[in-house]
Amino acid sequence: MSQATQTFVIVGASLAGAKAAETLRAEGFEGRVLLIGDEARRPYERPPLSKEYLRGEKDFGAAAVHPAGFYDEHDIELRTSSLVSAIDPARRSVTLSSGEEMGYDRLLLATGATPRRISVPGGNLPGVLYLRSVEDADVLRQAIGPSAQVVVIGAGWIGPEVAASARQLGASVAMVELAALPLERVLGPEVGAVYRDLHAAHGVDLHLGVGVEGIVGSESAEGVRLSDGTVLPASVVVVGVGVTPRVELAEAAGLSVDNGVLVDEQLGTSAPGIFAAGDVANVYHPRYRTRIRLEHWSAALNQGPAAARAMLGHDVVYDRIPYFFSDQYDLGMEYRGWAPTFDEVVFRGDPASGAFLCFWLHRGKVAAAMNANIWDAGDDIEALLQADRLVDAPRLADPDIDLAGLAGSPGT
Numbered sequence: 558m559s560q561a562t563q564t565f566v567i568v569g570a571s572l573a574g575a576k577a578a579e580t581l582r583a584e585g586f587e588g589r590v591l592l593i594g595d596e597a598r599r600p601y602e603r604p605p606l607s608k609e610y611l612r613g614e615k616d617f618g619a620a621a622v623h624p625a626g627f628y629d630e631h632d633i634e635l636r637t638s639s640l641v642s643a644i645d646p647a648r649r650s651v652t653l654s655s656g657e658e659m660g661y662d663r664l665l666l667a668t669g670a671t672p673r674r675i676s677v678p679g680g681n682l683p684g685v686l687y688l689r690s691v692e693d694a695d696v697l698r699q700a701i702g703p704s705a706q707v708v709v710i711g712a713g714w715i716g717p718e719v720a721a722s723a724r725q726l727g728a729s730v731a732m733v734e735l736a737a738l739p740l741e742r743v744l745g746p747e748v749g750a751v752y753r754d755l756h757a758a759h760g761v762d763l764h765l766g767v768g769v770e771g772i773v774g775s776e777s778a779e780g781v782r783l784s785d786g787t788v789l790p791a792s793v794v795v796v797g798v799g800v801t802p803r804v805e806l807a808e809a810a811g812l813s814v815d816n817g818v819l820v821d822e823q824l825g826t827s828a829p830g831i832f833a834a835g836d837v838a839n840v841y842h843p844r845y846r847t848r849i850r851l852e853h854w855s856a857a858l859n860q861g862p863a864a865a866r867a868m869l870g871h872d873v874v875y876d877r878i879p880y881f882f883s884d885q886y887d888l889g890m891e892y893r894g895w896a897p898t899f900d901e902v903v904f905r906g907d908p909a910s911g912a913f914l915c916f917w918l919h920r921g922k923v924a925a926a927m928n929a930n931i932w933d934a935g936d937d938i939e940a941l942l943q944a945d946r947l948v949d950a951p952r953l954a955d956p957d958i959d960l961a962g963l964a965g966s967p968g969t
């Protein structure tokens with residue numbers, strides 16, 4: 558069948574889905590493109606929601622993936638406020654919660670992820686907030702002002718970013734984390750300590766290595782009770798304890814699911830004609846020879862287009878090195894690579910100076926690297942990661958040695 562008469566359906570109208578739709582048209586697909594999302598707004602990027610948007614420095618338009626007219630101009634049927642309630646891979650159809658059914662020739666699942674809830678006494682009280690959508694950010698923005706007492710539960714990525722923005726808005730902020738250090742799970746203790754010191758220097762009251770027993774309050778949240786008996790007063794509680802991939806549709810349709818929808822390096826699921834991308838996809842990565850589910854802006858940005866090309870039958874291999882960024886106060890950083898385990902951490906530059914590079918080494922090679930407030934090192938770091946060679950740690954640490962020339966003897 559000619560592709561001009563085909564229908565490609567994308568479920569999830571956010572970054573991965575919108576970029577996929579854009580790519581279908583850019584690649585010359587002339588069939589029907591349906592982009593279906595359960596949110597009321599057109600697709601937008603989420604990183605500003607804990608940063609500039611939350612602080613009122615950027616409006617929705619600056620966060621939107623495309624200008625308002627883009628979808629009509631490119632003949633992309635954007636269906637907002639539309640929940641897909643079922644997929645039938647045998648009949649190649651999707652059903653909306655309204656009962657409407659539509660057939661597809663290719664289907665992309667870009668359903669993203671949803672915040673994990675805390676289940677403690679008082680956890681459902683008004684004033685216990687989560688941050689995923691623009692509406693969540695609007696509610697949070699209303700609750701955070703100079704007189705607010707914000708308690709942030711969880712020091713993964715969302716927690717520290719919200720804590721930083723709340724401090725910048727003049728609120729008093731406490732942050733609670735079960736681990737010994739903020740961001741320790743991904744960055745390890747050495748860089749976790751840098752973020753601990755950063756937040757302490759900005760007046761965040763840190764409670765590390767301690768759990769949450771419950772939220773106290775009668776009508777709404779008034780405080781957070783910790784496992785050490787402390788009760789932190791709160792006018793608002795922000796929970797950032799991770800996300801879970803939205804796999805319900807895939808699971809019900811019988812697709813292979815394990816920490817996300819399982820896809821191969823071409824982003825194809827276990828069902829013919831169905832692809833997945835972004836936060837929901839657990840993607841086989843040929844470089845690491847394992848599946849990785851990334852919850853990063855750049856994965857959605859790049860996997861969406863890659864999936865679109867795969868839907869068109871192109872020969873796609875998704876092998877990009879993972880990348881994410883974070884901005885907290887005046888510390889901006891980019892992280893490249895993947896280092897679930899590492900043997901050594903090497904700094905180039907003094908973290909206390911606020912501008913430094915950091916490398917996570919595994920078996921003598923750079924597994925991941927971060928540039929903090931240094932913005933011209935990205936290409937050299939990418940080259941170092943791509944080279945995948947043994948490196949000499951003292952030379953890596955020496956700012957006088959050119960990074961570009963650092964890849965040493967070929968590794969095994």
Ligand SMILES: Cc1cc2nc3c(=O)[nH]c(=O)nc-3n(C[C@H](O)[C@H](O)[C@H](O)COP(=O)(O)OP(=O)(O)OC[C@H]3O[C@@H](n4cnc5c(N)ncnc54)[C@H](O)[C@@H]3O)c2cc1C
Nearest residue numbers: 569571572573595603604641669670835836852853854857
């Ligand atoms: C506050 C915040 C700050 C962040 N900051 C950073 C950052 O600084 N750096 C970084 O690298 N990453 C950051 N991220 C992560 C990044 O935003 C995500 O990785 C990215 O949004 C994933 O995009 P996605 O399109 O895969 O999924 P999502 O953005 O989750 O979108 C999925 C969409 O599908 C919709 N949907 C789900 N199920 C259905 C259904 N059945 N029917 C219809 N629609 C459905 C959802 O409502 C949603 O609109 C941040 C995330 C948040 C929430």
